[in-house]
Amino acid sequence: MTQPFDPYSVLPPVPGFTLRSADIADGHTLDVAQCSGLFGGPGQDRSPQLAWDGYPHGTRSFAVTCYDPDAPTVSGFWHWVVYDIPATVHELAADAGAVGGKNLPAGAKMLANDAGRAGYIGAAPPPGHGDHRYLFVVHALDVATLDIAPEATPAWLGFQLLGHTLARATLTPVYGEPA
Template sequence: MADAPFNFNPYDFLPQVPSFDVRSDDMADGQALPTPQLSGLFGAGGEDTSPHLAWSGFPDGTKSFVVTCYDPDAPTVSGFWHWAVFNIPASVTELPTGAGDPNGANLPDGAKMLTTDGGVRQYLGAAPPPGHGPHRYIFVVHALDVESLDIPDEARPAFLQFNMFGHTLGRATLTGLHENKG
């Protein structure tokens, strides 16, 4: 059961787009998330601190970015959204550690954060259920062909994803892992 979620990548079900580079000073692709990126709010012993992310090599014609964090291995039929920031200007190619704090003070001008599936408008760190096996936390930088998306403040990340459909020029992913052996 614990290995079953790793049999698919949810982004494989979307139209294929070019990839580009994303890196982090705080986490490594395919490795365990550090303690600051785990959840304190949901009792995983972390700090709910969003990781540093920097990206390059995105497609020509990029007019804005969206950054998301999604757990496809959550015990739901819809996964679990941990973070969503949109309307990041094309001139911005990096978010500092902690950009996903509740007040959004470290987000670039014009960028907006949505409420996560945990009901908070901030980065919500990893907190899988005890004994559910390893979960993937897929951080994605999406390059869009529009300067902004008109998304209501009360919208959720799935609605954002729906509105990005047809506007995504490229996608860069970085995946962190966490397991609560409980």
């Protein structure tokens, strides 16, 4: 069986660290809370709780992303992008991705996801499309802030992360809609 493409495999390798969550786990199906209601489903568009440790000395900030590489587009689908998370923050509570950023730690910022919404949008694969992977990634960065315009795209942030990522931690739950 062919292994699914790992979009991080084309980037320069970096060390890993520990990412854990009370809400999601590698290979486990997302709960309805982390699925999308915006696309007409029963979801709640509630970002999962995430906590991390073991990141390298010299980390000055973090970014958190959620990306679906299995979306039926040539560019995948960015569900959530948070950056400029201070190095003193080691956890995002559930629903930190609420639209408008009211639940983010001080200093952290969100970009609009691929649905044009500055907040977390949950899983919503097309019916019958099979399981999609949702890559929740915490990036440990060597800068305190990234020079990113508020209207920038998640892909632009990803390009900016390229030269500043010291380490990366990932959890990859799945979700699929039956036919």
